[in-house]
Amino acid sequence: MNPVDRLLTAREGAALLHISVPTFWRRVADGTVPKAIKIGALSRWSQAELEAVIERAKSRRVPVATEAACQA
Numbered sequence: 001m002n003p004v005d006r007l008l009t010a011r012e013g014a015a016l017l018h019i020s021v022p023t024f025w026r027r028v029a030d031g032t033v034p035k036a037i038k039i040g041a042l043s044r045w046s047q048a049e050l051e052a053v054i055e056r057a058k059s060r061r062v063p064v065a066t067e068a069a070c071q072a
Contacts, residue, residue, distance in 0.1 A: 007037060007044035016050050 008016065013033070014024035027033040033053055036043035 006047040007039075008047055008050065010036075010043065010045075013045045013050050016047070017054065 010021055010024055014021045017024065017027075017033075019027070024033065028035060034045065034049050036045055038044075
């Protein structure tokens with residue numbers, strides 16, 4: 001059986017990303033967060049896609065050892 005990818009509201013998406021709802025909408029506007037899936041008048045985001053946003057951000061971080069070397 002395939003697991004179901006939850007569709008989240010803007011409020012739930014913002015909570016998942018630990019940001020405010022206005023910041024969530026700014027990230028949608030600047031392309032950091034994918035555009036909504038529209039179902040009629042509703043806007044929803046795939047939980048898996050939002051988790052991928054987190055993973056991409058984690059992969060772009062500078063490792064602590066590299067950061068310390070840059071400051072020396």
